[in-house]
Amino acid sequence: MANIFERAVSVARSTTERVMGKEVTIFPVSNKDPNAAPRLSQTDAPYTTSAVFYENTLIENDAKAQPLTGGGGKLVNRALQRQASIRIVEGQSLMAGYYMRRESDGAIFIISQFDADGLGTVLAVVATVKALPEA
Incomplete structure (x- = not known):
């Protein structure tokens, strides 16, 4: 039964993404050296797609995975988790x-x-980040 509801949620999110998605540009990164700072890929060009942005406002659902701090078992200094439903573009990588x-x-x-x-x-x-890495 849970699979039916999970599928319904996925279909609803996909439909919302098509209707309310905002244009985004994906910038591939090349990391040949794991110790080096990330650099924009010279071989893979940036591409556009669409995405819908969400913030997890139900922090209590994450409490199981996060240590509780402060009085009364409340999460303290915990930023909302930001998520994006991103449309996959055929033939383009996303990592x-x-x-x-x-x-x-x-x-x-x-x-x-x-x-x-x-x-x-x-x-x-x-x-969020302040700027793109250099190419």
């Missing part, structure tokens, strides 16, 4: 560590991790 720029306001994010839903989108955990 954790890639950068993404939201074109409507120029905000830049790094993709920390993601999970494909099998419907043409991925649900990615993203973090």
Whole structure:
């Protein structure tokens, strides 16, 4: 039964992404040396797609995975988790560590991790960054 509901949620998110998605540009990164700072890829060109941004406002759901601090078992100094449902572009790579720029306001994010839903989108955990790395 849970699989039916999970599938319904995925389809709803995919539909929301198509209707309300914002244009984003994905910047592939090349990391030949794991100890070096990330650099924009010279071989893979940036490409555009669309994404819908979410913030996890139900922090209590994450309490199981996070240590509780402060009085009364409350989470203290915990930022909301920002996620993006990103449309997959055929023939283009998408990996954790890639950068993404939201074109409507120029905000830049790094993709920390993601999970494909099998419907043409991925649900990615993203973090804001100040600037793109150099090429």
